[in-house]
Amino acid sequence: MIASVPSATLLGVTGQPVTVEVHSGVGVPGFQIVGSPDAACRESRDRVRAALLSSGLAWPNRRITVNLAPSGMRKAGAGLDLAIAIALLVADEQIASDAVEKYAFVGELGLDGTLRGMPGVAPMVACRSRYIAVVPSEAYEQAIAIGAVDVRCAATLLEVVSALAGAPWPDPPHPMSADAAQPLPDLADVRGQPDARLALELAAAGGHHLLLVGPPGAGKTMLAQRLPGLLPVLDPVASLEATMIHSAAGVPVQGGGVVRRPMFRAPHHSSSMVAIIGGGSTALRPGEVSLAHGGVLFMDELGEFPAHVLDALRQPLEEGVVRVSRAASTATLPARFQMVAASNPCPCGGGAPGECECDLTARLKYLRRISGPFLDRFDLRVSVGAATVDDLLGRQLGESTAVVRERVLTARDLALARAGKLNAALTADELETYAPFDHAAESLVRREFEANRLTGRGLHRVRRVARTIGDLSGAPEVIGVDLLTVALQLRVPFASSARVRVA
Amino acid sequence: MSDATPPEAYAASLAGFDMMSMHRLGALLRHHSPEEAFAVATGRCAPVPHGLIARVVERDGVVEAWKRSALRRPPEQVWAHCLQLGVDVSILGSDGYPPLLHHDPQPPPVVFSRGDLGILDGRRVAVVGTRNATAAGRHMARTLGEGLALEGVHVVSGLARGIDGHAHAGVFDGLGKGADGRPVAVVASGHDVVYPPEHRVLWQRVGNEGLLLSEWPPGSAPAPYRFPQRNRLVAGLSEIVVVVESRETGGSLLTAQMAAERGIPVMAVPGSAISRAAIGVNALLRDGSAPAVDVGDVMVALGLDHSRAHAPGIDPRVRPRVCDVPAYRVCSVKASTVGGVAEALGVAVVDAAMSLARLEQGGWLAHVDGWFEVVGSPLSCP
Numbered sequence: 008m009i010a011s012v013p014s015a016t017l018l019g020v021t022g023q024p025v026t027v028e029v030h031s032g033v034g035v036p037g038f039q040i041v042g043s044p045d046a047a048c049r050e051s052r053d054r055v056r057a058a059l060l061s062s063g064l065a066w067p068n069r070r071i072t073v074n075l076a077p078s079g080m081r082k083a084g085a086g087l088d089l090a091i092a093i094a095l096l097v098a099d100e101q102i103a104s105d106a107v108e109k110y111a112f113v114g115e116l117g118l119d120g121t122l123r124g125m126p127g128v129a130p131m132v133a134c135r136s137r138y139i140a141v142v143p144s145e146a147y148e149q150a151i152a153i154g155a156v157d158v159r160c161a162a163t164l165l166e167v168v169s170a171l172a173g174a175p176w177p178d179p180p181h182p183m184s185a186d187a188a189q190p191l192p193d194l195a196d197v198r199g200q201p202d203a204r205l206a207l208e209l210a211a212a213g214g215h216h217l218l219l220v221g222p223p224g225a226g227k228t229m230l231a232q233r234l235p236g237l238l239p240v241l242d243p244v245a246s247l248e249a250t251m252i253h254s255a256a257g258v259p260v261q262g263g264g265v266v267r268r269p270m271f272r273a274p275h276h277s278s279s280m281v282a283i284i285g286g287g288s289t290a291l292r293p294g295e296v297s298l299a300h301g302g303v304l305f306m307d308e309l310g311e312f313p314a315h316v317l318d319a320l321r322q323p324l325e326e327g328v329v330r331v332s333r334a335a336s337t338a339t340l341p342a343r344f345q346m347v348a349a350s351n352p353c354p355c356g357g358g359a360p361g362e363c364e365c366d367l368t369a370r371l372k373y374l375r376r377i378s379g380p381f382l383d384r385f386d387l388r389v390s391v392g393a394a395t396v397d398d399l400l401g402r403q404l405g406e407s408t409a410v411v412r413e414r415v416l417t418a419r420d421l422a423l424a425r426a427g428k429l430n431a432a433l434t435a436d437e438l439e440t441y442a443p444f445d446h447a448a449e450s451l452v453r454r455e456f457e458a459n460r461l462t463g464r465g466l467h468r469v470r471r472v473a474r475t476i477g478d479l480s481g482a483p484e485v486i487g488v489d490l491l492t493v494a495l496q497l498r499v500p501f502a503s504s505a506r507v508r509v510a
Numbered sequence: 511m512s513d514a515t516p517p518e519a520y521a522a523s524l525a526g527f528d529m530m531s532m533h534r535l536g537a538l539l540r541h542h543s544p545e546e547a548f549a550v551a552t553g554r555c556a557p558v559p560h561g562l563i564a565r566v567v568e569r570d571g572v573v574e575a576w577k578r579s580a581l582r583r584p585p586e587q588v589w590a591h592c593l594q595l596g597v598d599v600s601i602l603g604s605d606g607y608p609p610l611l612h613h614d615p616q617p618p619p620v621v622f623s624r625g626d627l628g629i630l631d632g633r634r635v636a637v638v639g640t641r642n643a644t645a646a647g648r649h650m651a652r653t654l655g656e657g658l659a660l661e662g663v664h665v666v667s668g669l670a671r672g673i674d675g676h677a678h679a680g681v682f683d684g685l686g687k688g689a690d691g692r693p694v695a696v697v698a699s700g701h702d703v704v705y706p707p708e709h710r711v712l713w714q715r716v717g718n719e720g721l722l723l724s725e726w727p728p729g730s731a732p733a734p735y736r737f738p739q740r741n742r743l744v745a746g747l748s749e750i751v752v753v754v755e756s757r758e759t760g761g762s763l764l765t766a767q768m769a770a771e772r773g774i775p776v777m778a779v780p781g782s783a784i785s786r787a788a789i790g791v792n793a794l795l796r797d798g799s800a801p802a803v804d805v806g807d808v809m810v811a812l813g814l815d816h817s818r819a820h821a822p823g824i825d826p827r828v829r830p831r832v833c834d835v836p837a838y839r840v841c842s843v844k845a846s847t848v849g850g851v852a853e854a855l856g857v858a859v860v861d862a863a864m865s866l867a868r869l870e871q872g873g874w875l876a877h878v879d880g881w882f883e884v885v886g887s888p889l890s891c892p
Contacts, residue, residue, distance in 0.1 A: 489860065499879060
């Protein structure tokens with residue numbers, strides 16, 4: 008007899024529908040899986056057999072063939088175990104075929120018949136939204152996170168079988184309370200650093216990428232960690248995408264499995280290209296850039312990242328997605344993130360001019376490790392000085408995240424109402440419309456150009472930042488010389504050598 | 511060997527040999543003609559008995575290394591290279607060798623020069639200092655270079671990064687205003703090996719409009735051991751050595767020491783006692799060097815007091831607004847960032863940024879990698 012049960016596998020961050028077909032016929036008893044399974048998928052045979060026997064169900068002594076359709080697509084992982092087991096029981100007439108027709112099954116089996124969760128349940132369930140999804144209890148939170156899908160859960164294979172036979176479905180596990188999420192670090196902890204705080208506020212309000220350069224202990228990491236707290240909660244679309252990505256990558260999410268707050272990802276500089284961009288052999292696992300989707304990607308010690316990894320970041324920075332291709336498959340992974348990077352000014356980590364131990368050659372070499380085009384992506388580039396003793400001992404706290412966030416949200420609403428996008432995404436034409444210069448500002452631009460301190464591309468970046476400064480301070484329509492000056496000073500041209508210009 | 515190969519070609523080739531030193535080359539050329547010296551060095555002729563060379567050629571590997579060098583850079587080829595670059599070769603003791611160097615305690619056996627050697631007959635002052643200069647130091651070097659050139663004094667330096675390069679850039683500023691002083695550079699590599707590379711334009715202009723000297727033939731790399739030797743020539747060519755900025759150790763202090771050994775006066779530009787870039791110059795001052803605060807000090811030391819010849823100098827910079835002066839004061843104590851100034855004054859970042867931008871625009875501050883430093887003569891107002 009033949010049985011057919013819907014299930015799904017994962018490719019990148021999207022579920023791929025897979026139909027599990029089982030044929031049980033006469034012949035030498037045996038069990039075979041066809042339809043491009045990978046190693047974990049082929050081992051399913053042994054898990055299903057053990058799980059059936061442990062659950063007290065009969066193992067059919069017939070010739071069993073399992074086909075995973077569409078058979079051309081490579082299937083990875085153990086998520087098809089449950090569907091194979093159910094299809095087998097239907098084919099062996101231990102379950103009535105009309106009892107399963109409304110359901111899709113996703114889950115891994117243990118040898119004792121328990122159901123285990125695995126990465127990617129959310130996208131898998133999403134691609135089978137016409138069915139009632141049956142998932143392991145562990146993965147219930149992930150499965151309901153996307154909403155709009157009817158989900159049942161069970162802890163063991165036997166529970167599924169009895170529910171299909173007419174027993175009530177087991178109760179879902181109690182959701183972890185959303186309050187369990189740890190509080191975000193507060194901006195009030197940052198003492199001093201008024202310019203860096205301003206840059207952080209601008210980054211939050213305008214969506215600008217931010218580079219912090221300063222000696223060790225200047226608080227670069229501390230500042231970066233406080234950026235997500237200033238950002239608004241994710242909109243439903245971004246939230247859903249981020250949830251899918253986290254589910255696909257098997258990264259647990261606090262507070263109900265749904266990503267609502269912007270994420271903060273800080274990959275170490277020794278991370279491989281695949282870990283950061285995404286990829287891998289079959290399933291094309293999302294990388295750090297995708298995990299930071301809708302949130303903040305913090306790259307500490309920017310100069311220590313291999314050059315090819317930094318250059319690979321250019322596509323996601325431009326397009327908001329990563330297209331990962333391997334011989335067998337291609338996936339488009341969402342990766343719209345805000346980048347915050349930190350670097351020491353030189354190998355010794357010195358501060359003010361004349362205080363550092365390194366000679367000029369070493370300094371320039373250090374900063375030049377970051378390629379010019381990459382350095383150019385940062386609208387905001389700030390020198391952070393070490394905090395003074397007075398700051399550290401002072402009783403006076405800085406402004407809290409709540410206060411700054413209020414201003415940031417107002418400015419963001421303003422920008423979105425004006426242009427439908429954040430200031431960092433404004434095109435050159437839109438800048439002409441939304442950020443016109445007054446006369447004095449124009450002559451300042453002219454002077455900066457003549458002094459070779461500003462390029463065409465640099466001008467657009469500075470102009471966007473000036474627009475954001477304006478939005479944070481009462482939103483004047485025209486960009487005056489004061490806004491422009493501050494924007495210019497918050498975009499320090501690092502690694503511009505103190506070259507001798509001969510008259 | 512063709513007859514067209516002059517003796518200088520052999521000397522030029524010898525100067526670029528591996529395992530050749532100033533002393534060995536000097537001994538070779540003292541006792542042999544250049545052709546003969548070349549034959550001795552390549553083992554085709556016996557050296558003068560009991561001399562330095564007789565001992566050297568017995569050492570393992572020396573003659574082999576010299577033979578290899580001779581094959582790699584034969585005299586004809588080196589000579590053709592010199593001609594192509596417009597480089598003159600002078601041998602110690604021959605006509606055309608600079609008399610000034612002839613009397614040096616450690617004269618270079620061979621000198622490669624481009625430009626007018628006659629410049630060395632004029633008044634000469636060395637302006638040297640650290641490669642890791644502050645914006646203020648670079649500004650000072652440039653001002654001194656320009657001022658000396660305008661007074662008709664030639665400026666000797668090493669064409670290194672930092673102070674050296676800016677001193678010569680100042681000379682060219684002066685030349686643009688009709689000055690008579692010329693740049694004299696002594697470099698530690700061959701004439702065709704520009705080091706540091708960013709000084710390519712400066713390097714060419716010194717050769718074209720001043721004098722560019724080296725002890726090594728074209729093709730020689732800027733090996734570290736060559737720099738101290740170069741510094742002795744910078745000292746030896748000058749009547750006064752002015753050190754603008756120097757850390758606790760460094761090439762410019764070595765130049766000062768070489769000058770002292772030769773009885774050449776050393777002057778130092780005083781710096782802040784708490785600035786690392788001024789440790790060396792302040793130590794020189796403590797040891798008795800004369801302070802050089804402006805061009806006038808150097809001219810007096812040269813015996814050329816022209817201070818009454820021109821109207822007293824006027825600072826052409828527009829005085830800063832009263833509201834910007836506090837920000838200037840903060841930066842004059844210690845280089846500071848925008849945030850540092852905002853905090854020190856207790857004002858908003860926007861206001862601090864505006865003040866700093868106006869001060870930079872007015873030429874009172876320099877902006878380097880996010881830090882603001884005071885440049886030029888200090889603002890004198892209450």
